[in-house]
Amino acid sequence: MKDINLQEICKELHIYEFGIASWPLPEQAKTILFESNPCPFTTADVEARLLGTTQFMPKSAIVCLFPYHVQHKGHANLSRYTWSTDYHLVINEYLERLIERLQIIDDSAQFSIHCDTSPLADRYMAYLAGLGFYGKNNCFISPKWGSYVVIGTILTTLELKPNTPLEQSCIGCNRCITACLGQCLGHDEFKFATCKSYLTQKKGELTDEEEQILAKTPLVFGCDVCQEVCPHNKDIPTTPIPEFQQIEPYININELETLTNKEFKAKYGHRAFSWRGKKILMRNQEIIDRKNKL
Structure with a gap:
C-alpha cells in the first residue's frame, strides 16, 4: 500500500x-x-x-x-445542476x-x-x-x-486505505414524497416514468397526464422540488468551486427558435442540458404555457 x-x-x-x-x-x-x-x-x-x-x-x-x-432568488427555468458549466x-x-x-x-x-x-x-x-x-x-x-x-x-490500481459507510441516514420526514410533482417517490422502486425531471428529457409526444406533471413548475429542464423541501439541504454552504459559482439559471426559449442546431451547440454545448437539443426545451415551454392558460 x-x-x-x-x-x-x-x-x-x-x-x-x-x-x-x-x-x-x-x-x-x-x-x-x-x-x-x-x-x-x-x-x-x-x-x-x-x-x-x-x-x-x-x-x-x-x-x-x-x-x-x-443562493439565487430570481427567476429560473432550469434545474440547479445545469446553471453553470x-x-x-x-x-x-x-x-x-x-x-x-x-x-x-x-x-x-x-x-x-x-x-x-x-x-x-x-x-x-x-x-x-x-x-x-x-x-x-x-x-x-x-x-x-x-x-x-x-x-x-x-x-x-493504487491500493489505498478504504473508508467505511456512514451510519447517518435520511431523517425520514417524507417531505420529498409529499411534494413530488408526479408522486414517483415512496415506492419499493423509484417510479421514474412520472418524475418531472425525466419527463423534461423524454423524447416524443407526452400524454396528457405527463404534460400535467411537467407544467406544474416553470422548469423546462429537470426538477428540484424534492431537493428544495429536503431538511438536509437547509443552510448548506455555497459551493467553493469557482466553475459552479458563475450561474445562468434562465434560458430564453424564444431565442432558441432563432438558432440553428449548430448555433445552439456552439452557444450552449458547455451546459448540462445541451445534449437533449433545443427542440425538447421548446416543446417543454410550449406545454407549460399551454397548460397554464387552460
Missing part, C-alpha cells in the same frame, strides 16, 4: 470532499443495484455497473464530491489534475475516470466511500453539502 497523502493533494487541487472505496465491490452490491424497471438514462446491466472498467483490475476507488449549490467537463478536469499528481508518485499506476457517463454506480460508490447516504428522494445526500452534489470517481 503506497504512502500517499491524498488529503494534502486534494486540498491543493481544491477537491473539498473525497473518500476511498475498496475494490472489488461487496458481494451484496448486485442485489442493491438491481432494478426491475430501471430509468432509461441508467445502465440496466448490473454486471456492467459492477465491472467499472475493462482496462485493468482496480484495487481502489477514489470518490470525490463536487458541491454546486448557489456542465459538471461532466468540470469534474473531468479536476480528476485529470488529481491523476497527474498521483502519477508523479507512482508512474506505474493505472487510472480511469468515471462521472455519470459510464455504467459505474456513482451514488453507491460515494456511499461506500463514507461520503453520505441515500435520501427518500432518490438523491445522494452529503452531511455537509446536502444533495446538491455531483460525483466523480477514479478507479485505480
Whole structure:
C-alpha cells in the first residue's frame, strides 16, 4: 500500500470532499443495484455497473464530491445542476489534475475516470466511500453539502486505505414524497416514468397526464422540488468551486427558435442540458404555457 497523502493533494487541487472505496465491490452490491424497471438514462446491466472498467483490475476507488449549490432568488427555468458549466467537463478536469499528481508518485499506476457517463454506480460508490447516504428522494445526500452534489470517481490500481459507510441516514420526514410533482417517490422502486425531471428529457409526444406533471413548475429542464423541501439541504454552504459559482439559471426559449442546431451547440454545448437539443426545451415551454392558460 503506497504512502500517499491524498488529503494534502486534494486540498491543493481544491477537491473539498473525497473518500476511498475498496475494490472489488461487496458481494451484496448486485442485489442493491438491481432494478426491475430501471430509468432509461441508467445502465440496466448490473454486471456492467459492477465491472467499472475493462482496462485493468482496480484495487481502489477514489470518490470525490463536487458541491454546486448557489443562493439565487430570481427567476429560473432550469434545474440547479445545469446553471453553470456542465459538471461532466468540470469534474473531468479536476480528476485529470488529481491523476497527474498521483502519477508523479507512482508512474506505474493505472487510472480511469468515471462521472455519470459510464455504467459505474456513482451514488453507491460515494456511499461506500463514507461520503453520505441515500435520501427518500432518490438523491445522494452529503452531511455537509446536502444533495446538491455531483460525483466523480477514479478507479485505480493504487491500493489505498478504504473508508467505511456512514451510519447517518435520511431523517425520514417524507417531505420529498409529499411534494413530488408526479408522486414517483415512496415506492419499493423509484417510479421514474412520472418524475418531472425525466419527463423534461423524454423524447416524443407526452400524454396528457405527463404534460400535467411537467407544467406544474416553470422548469423546462429537470426538477428540484424534492431537493428544495429536503431538511438536509437547509443552510448548506455555497459551493467553493469557482466553475459552479458563475450561474445562468434562465434560458430564453424564444431565442432558441432563432438558432440553428449548430448555433445552439456552439452557444450552449458547455451546459448540462445541451445534449437533449433545443427542440425538447421548446416543446417543454410550449406545454407549460399551454397548460397554464387552460
